[in-house]
Amino acid sequence: xxxxxxxxxxxxxxxxxxxxxxxxxxxxxxxxxxxxxxxxxxxxxxxxxxxxxxxxxxxxxxxxxxxxxxxxxxxxxxxxxxxxxxxxxxxxxxxxxxxxxxxxxxxxxxxxxxxxxxxxxxxxxxxxxxxxxxxxxxxxxxxxxxxxxxxxxxxxxxxxxxxxxxxxxxxxxxxxxxxxxxxxxxxxxxxxxxxxxxxxxxxxxxxxxxxxxxxxxxxxxxxxxxxxxxxxxxxxxxxxxxxxxxxxxxxxxxxxxxxxxxxxxxxxxxxxxxxxxxxxxxxxxxxxxxxxxxxxxxxxxxxxxxxxxxxxxxxxxxxxxxxxxxxxxxxxxxxxxxxxxxxxxxxxxxxxxxxxxxxxxxxxxxxxxxxxxxxxxxxxxxxxxxxxxxxxxxxxxxxxxxxxxxxxxxxxxx
Numbered sequence: 001x002x003x004x005x006x007x008x009x010x011x012x013x014x015x016x017x018x019x020x021x022x023x024x025x026x027x028x029x030x031x032x033x034x035x036x037x038x039x040x041x042x043x044x045x046x047x048x049x050x051x052x053x054x055x056x057x058x059x060x061x062x063x064x065x066x067x068x069x070x071x072x073x074x075x076x077x078x079x080x081x082x083x084x085x086x087x088x089x090x091x092x093x094x095x096x097x098x099x100x101x102x103x104x105x106x107x108x109x110x111x112x113x114x115x116x117x118x119x120x121x122x123x124x125x126x127x128x129x130x131x132x133x134x135x136x137x138x139x140x141x142x143x144x145x146x147x148x149x150x151x152x153x154x155x156x157x158x159x160x161x162x163x164x165x166x167x168x169x170x171x172x173x174x175x176x177x178x179x180x181x182x183x184x185x186x187x188x189x190x191x192x193x194x195x196x197x198x199x200x201x202x203x204x205x206x207x208x209x210x211x212x213x214x215x216x217x218x219x220x221x222x223x224x225x226x227x228x229x230x231x232x233x234x235x236x237x238x239x240x241x242x243x244x245x246x247x248x249x250x251x252x253x254x255x256x257x258x259x260x261x262x263x264x265x266x267x268x269x270x271x272x273x274x275x276x277x278x279x280x281x282x283x284x285x286x287x288x289x290x291x292x293x294x295x296x297x298x299x300x301x302x303x304x305x306x307x308x309x310x311x312x313x314x315x316x317x318x319x320x321x322x323x324x325x326x327x328x329x330x331x332x333x334x335x336x337x338x339x340x341x342x343x344x345x346x347x348x349x350x351x352x353x354x355x356x357x358x359x360x361x362x363x364x365x366x367x368x369x370x371x372x373x374x375x376x377x378x379x380x381x382x383x384x385x386x387x388x389x390x391x392x393x394x395x396x397x398x399x400x401x402x403x404x405x406x407x408x409x410x411x412x413x414x
Contacts, residue, residue, distance in 0.1 A: 013063040015070065023063045023072055029054040031061065031074055031084065046072055050084040050093035053077060060113045066121070073098075073113050073123060079106035081113065081125050081134065098123050102134035102143035105214075108187075128187035128213030129155045129236060148191075153236075162186040162233045162240040167218075174246040176221045183218045188235025197232045209235060221248050260397040262345065268294040268361060271345035272326070273304070273397035282306060282333040284399075286343035287326025288318075294361060298347035300325040301391060307340040320348050320389075340400040349390045363392045 013023040020036040023046070030047035047054065053076040063072045068088025076082050080099035087094070099106060104127075107113075111126040121136040130147040147155060166173045168180040176182060187209070188194070194215050197203040209215045215235065231244040257276040263269070274285045286304035299322050305315035306329055318325040333339060347363055 013061045013072070015063045015065050021063070021070075023061055025055050025057075025059055025061065025074070029057060029077070031055055031072060033063075033072070046084050046093060050086075050095040052082055052084050052095035053080075060111070062113045062115050064115050064117065066117055071115065071121070073115055075107050075111065075113065075125075079108070081107050081123060083123065096141075098134040098141070102141040104132050104134060104143040126155055128209075129192065129238075130213050131155050161242065162244065164244050164246065174244070176246065176248045178221050178223045178226060178248060180221050181218065182221060183216060184233065185214075185216045186233060186235060186240050187213045188215065188238065188240070192236030195234045195237075197234075199230045200227075201229070206233075258399040260399045262395055262397045264363075264394055266361060267291070269298075269300075269345070269347060269394060271302075271343060271395065271397045273341050273343040273399040275306070275339060275341040275399040277333050277339065280333050282331050282339050284329045284341045285326065286318075286329075286341065286397075287324055288345040288347070288394075289324040290322070290347065294347065295322055297361065298349055298363075298392075301346040301348050302326045302343060303346070304329060304341060304343040306331055307342065308334065309337050310340075338400065340398060343397045345394045345396065346391050347394060349392065363394060 015021050015023070019038070022034045022036075024032055024034070026032050026045075030045050031052070033044050033046055035042045035044065046052070056075040056077055056079065059075040061072065061074050063070065065071075070086040070088070072084045072086075074082055074084075076097075080097050082095055083098055084093055084095045086092070098104075106127060107125040108127055114124040116122050116124075120138070123134040123136075124146075125132060130145055131152075133144050133146055135142050135144065146152070163185045164174060165183045165185075166176055166180050167183055169177060172180070186194075192209045192213070194206045194209060194217075195203060196206045206217055207215065213235075225248045228247045229245070231246075233240040233244075257274060259275075260273045262271040268291050270289045270291075272285070272287050272289070276283050284304060284306055286302050288300040288302045290298060290300050299320050300318070301320045302318040302325055303315070304317075304327070305312050307313065308331075314329050314331045316327055316329055318327050329341075349363075
């Protein structure tokens with residue numbers, strides 16, 4: 001028998017039809033059976049032989065015999081309940097989509113499966129807080145919500161995970177901009193109260209699940225909702241998972257700014273980066289400032305750029321001048337993007353022709369990624385070339401804003 005790797009936490013089923021038949025799920029999500037006839041083992045790929053869909057990972061499995069027929073029941077990757085059927089008279093396998101043919105909802109991925117036979121075949125599984133059965137009467141299938149028909153309480157177990165979606169801007173999830181449409185969906189017991197506990201806020205009933213235990217709530221985020229929230233939903237007193245944390249923001253609710261300062265170890269040169277975002281516009285100011293001592297030997301020079309989510313979108317450079325040189329940049333700001341201002345600060349030493357290079361403050365910087373020759377300007381001089389200026393890179397300052405929508409208090413939503 002060719003060995004098949006088993007999936008983790010597998011479910012096994014065993015039936016007897018003159019041989020010992022062990023049914024399990026393989027690592028390829030096929031349903032197999034290992035058969036021992038009393039003398040030797042054989043193996044059969046039931047999924048391939050019956051042309052059935054792949055099984056849900058770690059699907060429960062149940063198997064039974066009725067006369068010369070064999071039924072193997074499992075949950076597929078689409079969370080439908082399937083039966084692979086072996087007809088002993090013809091010696092062939094086929095499959096039935098029990099969920100579809102009986103007009104029933106999907107099974108929970110972790111639902112147990114059960115089969116019993118009286119005058120009919122009954123296939124039982126769970127969806128949320130409801131127990132359903134598909135019934136085969138020998139000629140056709142029907143479906144039944146046992147929980148509803150019996151007036152029984154919700155079935156025990158974990159409520160299906162609550163899902164929060166941003167239908168307007170899915171890429172912003174789990175956050176929202178004012179005006180975005182959000183939707184909350186979950187499963188639970190049928191006709192059960194759905195409660196929401198929100199911080200800040202309180203607890204309120206949001207509606208009822210339907211007869212199948214499904215619930216959906218759709219609304220539009222208003223400007224009055226701007227802020228940060230944590231929500232806990234429950235169905236029929238059973239808490240849904242996970243707790244939800246998200247923010248609602250809007251561009252243009254105020255001005256945010258960030259400033260970064262840098263100083264050379266000797267204190268003679270200072271670099272400044274300032275980035276502000278107001279009403280959808282990002283504005284920067286960058287400058288390199290020299291004190292009186294540094295001005296005796298050097299000029300200032302500044303190069304800066306604004307990055308949107310790591311991509312350079314606007315850049316500029318100052319003139320070379322004494323004392324302080326810098327400038328402003330401006331660009332439109334997109335909601336929820338990350339903006340960074342990087343400023344490279346230089347001092348410039350001018351060198352007269354035929355004179356020695358003087359660097360009394362011993363600055364030895366290089367431009368990022370360049371060697372010293374990249375910082376030098378050459379000029380003609382009697383047929384030869386002489387160095388006239390050296391641009392000495394001292395370092396960079398960075399100012400950034402994370403997720404530019406504001407919460408109304410001039411605080412970035414981060």
